Amino acid sequence: MAAPLVAERLTRLFDDRVAVRDVTLSVNAGEIVALLGPNGAGKTTTMRMLAGLILPTAGRISINHIELSEATAGMARATVGLLTEAPGLWERLTVRLNLLTYARLHGIADPKSRVDATLRTVELIDRADDLAGKLSKGLKQRVAIARALLHEPPVLLLDEPTAGLDPASARHMRDLVLALRSEGRAVLVSTHNLAEAEELADRIAVLKTELLAFDTPAALRSGSGGSRVVIELEGSKERLDLAVKDVSEIPAIVAKLVADGARIMRVTPDQRSLEEVYLQLVGEQR
Amino acid sequence: MTLPLRSGQVASFKWYRVLALARKDARELLRNPGAIAPPIVMVFGSLFPAFLVIVGVPMMVGETFEESGEFAEEAARAAGMIPELAGLSGNALVQTFLFHQFSLLLLLVPIVAAMALATHAVIGEKQSKALEPLLATPISTLELLAAKTMTPFLFALGLTWAAVMLYVLGAGMLAEPGVWRAIVGPRLLIMFGLLGPLVELAALQVSVIVSSRSNDPRSAQQLTGLLILPITAAFIAQLMGVFIVGPTVMLLAAVGCVVLNSLLLWLGVRVFQRETILTRWK
Numbered sequence: 290m291a292a293p294l295v296a297e298r299l300t301r302l303f304d305d306r307v308a309v310r311d312v313t314l315s316v317n318a319g320e321i322v323a324l325l326g327p328n329g330a331g332k333t334t335t336m337r338m339l340a341g342l343i344l345p346t347a348g349r350i351s352i353n354h355i356e357l358s359e360a361t362a363g364m365a366r367a368t369v370g371l372l373t374e375a376p377g378l379w380e381r382l383t384v385r386l387n388l389l390t391y392a393r394l395h396g397i398a399d400p401k402s403r404v405d406a407t408l409r410t411v412e413l414i415d416r417a418d419d420l421a422g423k424l425s426k427g428l429k430q431r432v433a434i435a436r437a438l439l440h441e442p443p444v445l446l447l448d449e450p451t452a453g454l455d456p457a458s459a460r461h462m463r464d465l466v467l468a469l470r471s472e473g474r475a476v477l478v479s480t481h482n483l484a485e486a487e488e489l490a491d492r493i494a495v496l497k498t499e500l501l502a503f504d505t506p507a508a509l510r511s512g513s514g515g516s517r518v519v520i521e522l523e524g525s526k527e528r529l530d531l532a533v534k535d536v537s538e539i540p541a542i543v544a545k546l547v548a549d550g551a552r553i554m555r556v557t558p559d560q561r562s563l564e565e566v567y568l569q570l571v572g573e574q575r
Numbered sequence: 576m577t578l579p580l581r582s583g584q585v586a587s588f589k590w591y592r593v594l595a596l597a598r599k600d601a602r603e604l605l606r607n608p609g610a611i612a613p614p615i616v617m618v619f620g621s622l623f624p625a626f627l628v629i630v631g632v633p634m635m636v637g638e639t640f641e642e643s644g645e646f647a648e649e650a651a652r653a654a655g656m657i658p659e660l661a662g663l664s665g666n667a668l669v670q671t672f673l674f675h676q677f678s679l680l681l682l683l684v685p686i687v688a689a690m691a692l693a694t695h696a697v698i699g700e701k702q703s704k705a706l707e708p709l710l711a712t713p714i715s716t717l718e719l720l721a722a723k724t725m726t727p728f729l730f731a732l733g734l735t736w737a738a739v740m741l742y743v744l745g746a747g748m749l750a751e752p753g754v755w756r757a758i759v760g761p762r763l764l765i766m767f768g769l770l771g772p773l774v775e776l777a778a779l780q781v782s783v784i785v786s787s788r789s790n791d792p793r794s795a796q797q798l799t800g801l802l803i804l805p806i807t808a809a810f811i812a813q814l815m816g817v818f819i820v821g822p823t824v825m826l827l828a829a830v831g832c833v834v835l836n837s838l839l840l841w842l843g844v845r846v847f848q849r850e851t852i853l854t855r856w857k
Contacts, residue, residue: 303854340711343850363713371711375704379599381606386599393595394712436708 291354292317293475294339294444299348301334308334312348312500316475318443321466323490324479327571330497332479333374336446339477341365353443367395370437372447376429380422384413384432387421388439395440403439411435411465427458434465445469447478451485463489483563493563501570509566511535517559518542523552536560588721592714596722600696604726609792610695614688614731618738621684622745625677629670630749640669656821659760667751674746674758678766679810679820683803684738685775688731690799693782694792696723701790710849720847724779731775739767765825773832778802780839787846 292315299312309331316322326332337343341352341362350357353368378387385404392400408414411431416424421432430450437445450466451459466489469476480486486493487506495501495509502509510516511534518539520529529546533539536558543556604610633639640646650672654660663671700706709719747755782799789795813820845851 337853342707342710342853363715366711367713369711371708373704373707373711375707377703377705377708379603379705380703381603382599386602390595390599391708391712393598394592394709394714396589396591396713433708 291351293353294477295349295351296335296339297349299335299338299345299350301331301338301343302346307498309338309345309496310499312496314494314500314503316444316477318475319470319473320491321470321476321478321489323486323493324477324496325481325483325486325493325567326496330571332496333448335496336371336448336477336479340369340371340446342371367440368442368444370440370442370445372430372434372437372445372450374448374452376426376433378421378424378429378432380420382421383418384408384421384424385417387432388436391436392439397440407435407439410438412461425458427454427461430454430458430462431465434462438469443474445474445476447476449479449481451480451482459485483567487563495567495570497571502566506563510561510563516561519555519557519559520546520553521555521557523554588715588718592712592718593722593725596709596714596719597725600722600726601730603699604692604695604730607695607699610691610699611730613691614684614734617684617687618734618741621680621738622741624680625674625742626745626749628677629673639666640673641666645669646673653819656819657762658822659757659762663753663757667754667757670746670750671754671757674742674750674754675762676810676813676819678739678742678758678763679806679813681735681738681742682766682771682774682806685731685735685771686778686802686806688734689727689775689778690782690796690802691792692727692730693724693779694786694789694795694799696727697783697786698790698792698795701786706852710852716847716849716852717844720783720843723783724776727779727782728772728775731779732772735767735771735775739763762822762825765822765829770825770829770832773829773836774802774806777832777835777839780836780843784839784843784846787852 294316296315297313299309300307301309312331312335314322324332324335334343338345338350338357339352341350341357344357344359344362352365355361355365355368357365379390382390385408388404388407389400392403397403405414405417408417411434413428413431413435416428421429424432434447434450437447447466451462454462463485466476466478478486478489490506492503492505493509494503516533516536518531518533518536520531520543522529531542533542539556539558543553546553633643636643646669650660650669653672653675654663654668657672657675659675660668660671700709714722743755743758746758778799781802782795785795785798786792789798809820812818818824
């Protein structure tokens with residue numbers, strides 16, 4: 290079955306400036322894809338295009354099997370939940386009124402019960418009648434994610450969902466994102482947090498105007514310059530430092546050394562971190 | 576309902592989305608004293624001069640207009656141009672004439688109210704960074720524009736009509752018998768049933784356009800405040816006897832407002848493009 294979110298050869302110009310060039314990626318149902326890239330790399334522009342907010346200058350986008358165009362954008366947006374970088378709540382209104390307005394904008398049949406059900410999902414039902422402006426940043430972010438979930442979209446686009454949150458709130462948010470995946474939703478998360486990307490994502494897309502890489506975290510680590518393995522032998526001060534394409538090659542190497550009579554004291558796979566891979570890709574090595 | 580858009584496309588216009596957002600705006604405005612205080616102050620500010628001059632001053636000097644002869648000549652001249660003055664004489668004629676003259680000041684209420692409420696409705700969304708999540712819903716930019724003008728329009732119109740009712744009520748209580756009846760007529764109906772809403776709509780549209788380029792309601796209001804100038808100039812000119820604003824002049828002004836509003840709508844729709852809002856509104 291085709292992925293609910295597909296982008297092919299996306300290019301977006303703002304006047305003469307290229308914000309995004311030739312980006313192709315997809316997000317499957319029940320998959321989390323992390324979108325990484327330095328500031329100004331085009332992540333927000335890409336998210337906005339994938340949410341049906343702005344149209345690409347070239348290329349195609351399919352959102353829940355709707356080909357995005359000016360005529361279909363409204364329909365496509367109805368099937369996407371977007372968590373924007375800033376929560377963007379109406380601070381003079383209560384949490385419930387914030388969400389009720391969005392439920393009505395989406396034309397939800399019984400907006401009040403849907404709002405309550407969504408507030409229960411994000412564990413905010415006890416704060417429903419609080420003014421949005423009185424909430425902490427973490428709670429505001431939870432209201433914002435409730436807003437993105439109200440219309441039960443199969444595709445979710447989360448722009449830096451844990452930025453500026455304390456560790457406990459960030460943990461809660463990550464758990465929520467993982468729960469969304471287990472519900473079978475396609476989730477695209479834009480983040481600067483590499484550890485978070487590694488923890489959450491099934492695949493990682495690295496963007497710097499163009500798509501520099503798009504693969505699983507393990508494949509990115511091994512594919513970009515590969516891994517190394519350090520083997521210490523008994524009775525020898527020297528260590529074997531070998532380059533391997535993938536850590537899965539290590540057992541075969543060890544077996545061969547043992548077969549040749551080597552007495553192995555220690556084997557240390559030395560896989561490159563995602564941070565090293567990322568910095569190499571975006572050309573910002575320390 | 577379907578509306579033709581540019582390039583021959585057709586998008587459906589859903590009133591439930593407009594109403595959802597307009598309701599939200601109304602709730603926010605009621606909780607925002609900074610937005611609703613200036614229009615309410617303006618209501619009393621526009622009523623005060625008329626009652627001061629027509630009722631207060633004669634009481635203070637202990638002499639009616641009939642006795643002092645003040646404005647008698649202008650009132651007699653206006654009787655030929657304002658049908659509601661026909662049949663009146665003496666103090667009642669002068670008072671009615673002055674109430675008609677001062678009623679022009681009430682046109683400032685829809686302008687100030689529209690300005691104050693619309694700038695808050697648009698800039699408030701910018702300040703709270705609520706526009707992007709809003710635009711991520713199926714709402715069209717035309718629906719957004721309609722919602723953003725509906726609440727300020729209805730609030731401002733309600734305030735204007737409330738001011739007019741207070742004006743007539745005040746005349747009924749404080750002026751000569753029959754004056755209030757002579758105030759209510761075609762001139763007042765044209766002024767506040769047709770010209771007032773059109774002037775208000777123009778003020779609203781200017782406010783929305785200016786607000787798209789501003790992050791501070793006050794600076795946006797200073798610019799849109801320029802709309803007050805023609806009304807103030809007309810008020811001063813007619814007080815000085817340069818001309819009398821009769822029903823015909825008002826109908827002509829209404830036609831001018833229709834043209835102005837069409838131009839502003841064209842401009843407003845261009846400003847209210849999704850991409851412009853997301854990428855250029857700072």
